[in-house]
Amino acid sequence: GELCTRGYHVMKGYYKDKEATRKAINHDEWLFTGDLAVMDEDGYCRITGRLKDMLIRGGENIYPREIEEFLYRHPAVLDVQVVGVPDAKFGEEAAAWIKLKDGKSVSPDELKVYCKGKIARHKIPRYVIFTDDYPMTASGKIQKYKLREKTIEMFNLSSSQ
Numbered sequence: 001g002e003l004c005t006r007g008y009h010v011m012k013g014y015y016k017d018k019e020a021t022r023k024a025i026n027h028d029e030w031l032f033t034g035d036l037a038v039m040d041e042d043g044y045c046r047i048t049g050r051l052k053d054m055l056i057r058g059g060e061n062i063y064p065r066e067i068e069e070f071l072y073r074h075p076a077v078l079d080v081q082v083v084g085v086p087d088a089k090f091g092e093e094a095a096a097w098i099k100l101k102d103g104k105s106v107s108p109d110e111l112k113v114y115c116k117g118k119i120a121r122h123k124i125p126r127y128v129i130f131t132d133d134y135p136m137t138a139s140g141k142i143q144k145y146k147l148r149e150k151t152i153e154m155f156n157l158s159s160s161q
Helices: 018-024 064-071 108-115 144-154
Strands: 002-005 031-039 045-050 055-057 060-062 077-087 091-100 127-130
Touching: 018 031, 045 064, 055 077, 055 091, 060 064, 064 077, 064 091, 064 108, 077 144, 091 144, 108 127, 127 144
Parallel strands: 091 127
Antiparallel strands: 002 031, 031 045, 055 060, 077 091
């Protein structure tokens, strides 16, 4: 579920932005971080993804991190980023942006066959795009929203579907 926290370490709110504060911190002073996490039997949390990254395909919640972790197992895959893109029939579809290991090759269809029977059918990325690099922030974070925008443009998808 979503990691929520409260205590002395939590901010009081966003500077001069009551609406953003209201969305992030509830009346009991719990901060909703937007991080997806699991807690082990010892009380330690492990961040597994971002709630905002979740996509909904035909009513099913899909967490890109789950697809990414599976695709990392493929011997040709060096790195992968999964984003949700609009789809007229299902609401959203998964798009996988993949960096291949040096000297390795695989086709989009081969990757989809690799997924078949190993992950749920609705989690198999509809779009597979190969790349040499990802758009990054100055601090080195991947800008998934730019991957989403590029996918929409590449496949002529409507962002309002």
